[in-house]
Amino acid sequence: MSWNLYRHYKGNHYLRLGVAAHSEDLSPHVVYRCLYDNPSARTWLRPQRMFEETLDDGRPRFTPVARVRLVQPEDHATVLAFGHDAWGEGKTLAEFIAGYDQSRNHLRGTRYLLETLEGVPVAGLNTLRFRQGLMGLASVATDPAHRGKGYSALLVRAVMELHRFLHGDVRFLLFSEVPPSVYERHGFRVLPPEHQRFQPSVAMATGEAPLSAAEADALKAYF
Template sequence: MKKIREATKEDMINIYMMGFDVWGDDMPVEKYITMCQDTIKYKKGKWYVLEATDTKELLSSLIVYKLNPSEDLIVKGIGSIATPANSRKNGYAFLLVKETINKLEQEENCNNFFLYSDIGTDFYKRLGFIVLPNESQKYKDSICMYYSKENGIDSISFDIPNYF
């Protein structure tokens, strides 16, 4: 069995290390962990993990940010999606993103989600995300994508968020 839950303070080094091989830029592990611990954006969001219930192993992680562009809309940004290198290609990140969205839809009535993809679009398209039109893209190397069960991309009447 697997479950999603909010990350604890004790989880954070394991979470940071899930992306070390991709985001570590050849720096020493200690320096990378300190950089992550000091990153303001990592302190602004809420971290979630997918955990194996029998072993308590962390299988995947992500961070969710509040992006509310107006008082009547609930908008979230999903970022820093990572899985330990030896556990990739098992569907853990897919399950975590899917279940986190379901949780936020049910518990917070959130129906608008953005993310920036650095891995191409196919993975997120399988989850129902759509690529924003070219004129809405803000960055060359990261593609902004949107997900909503209720609202089409044409109904967005607020500014597309910057990379979060």
């Protein structure tokens, strides 16, 4: 499965979820999700002709910028290699990739990648569904040749909004190896000291409420 990402002419990004038919006249309407915090609504509906139209000044209303899709078996080596320089610990690339065959989280997770419109993979991440309403994000990495372009941030937010659309209210957990501010803009916050077990990696979660006992147990099982 795949989902296209678009940039609105005003600058915000959106994830196109599909096309629905109007209940009265069956006219096609695009269903899409905003990739930014909007307290009014996050899922939007717009007539397809309007979604795909060109403005009076010649600009498209929505411009496709990338695509999110599920990682297929033939993609694994490419996507795993994105994290070799950060997590390789002296292993060769082949050894590093082979090591994932014994990784519990790798085997149980569902991986997504972000690719260009030309089909070039540029970023990847893993999702771990601990239970209803609770998911972990792991192995967020960008191809070294494409870093600094915001691809990982776009992929993280797109996957979060996809799962919120599919599963309703979802809380996300992760261990950050980059400055926490990178994830704070996606609604994560740094958890209290009792949850910080893998420093310098920082345990973070979405939502304001303290972790429940069940959520804390899931965090302990993260690694």
